[in-house]
Amino acid sequence: MKREIRFRGKDVFSGKWAYGDLAHNQKITREGLEPRVMVAGYEVDPETVGQFTGLHDKNGTEIYEDDVLMSCCGFPGLEVFAWVRYKDGAFILTEGERDYGFLPSRINLEMTVAGNIHDNKELIDKIKQVCNEKRTD
Incomplete structure (x- = not known):
């Protein structure tokens, strides 16, 4: 069975919706590595992530x-x-x-x-x- 698995989330910088693949990774800050959530290459607010x-x-x-x-x-x-x-x-x-x-x-x-x-x-x-x-x- 093939189905489309896609997510959306609000970009933390522009507030616009990003649509695409979901990724969890880390960003480098002065304090070290911090977790972040990304949709389609955009960092998004994790609270706004929703699946299609x-x-x-x-x-x-x-x-x-x-x-x-x-x-x-x-x-x-x-x-x-x-x-x-x-x-x-x-x-x-x-x-x-x-x-x-x-x-x-x-x-x-x-x-x-x-x-x-x-x-x-x-x-x-x-x-x-x-x-x-x-x-x-």
Whole structure:
């Protein structure tokens, strides 16, 4: 089986996303050697590194770990938000404290990438708000 294994991470110098292979190595500093994480030859913030899931949303956009996905469920004003995490050897969708299980391969028919948790922290707040509203219903 051949599949594409690719990562993304935010460049520590420019703040732009880098896409490609993941490498862990060391850089030389005045204090000695320090570990660093690189994607496609760029030093990236390790907290922002996410793996490509191999899936695309309904618009053909690649879905990465830490992306926030949105579905309108066919009803105007009714939006469902969830984000992609890697847990127990699989990519899953999660909403707040609730896990939906494996990231379904039919995601491309229903959901779109609304952003990610690193660039769009307000989406996580929206997910938590929607989740709390469901609990009070």
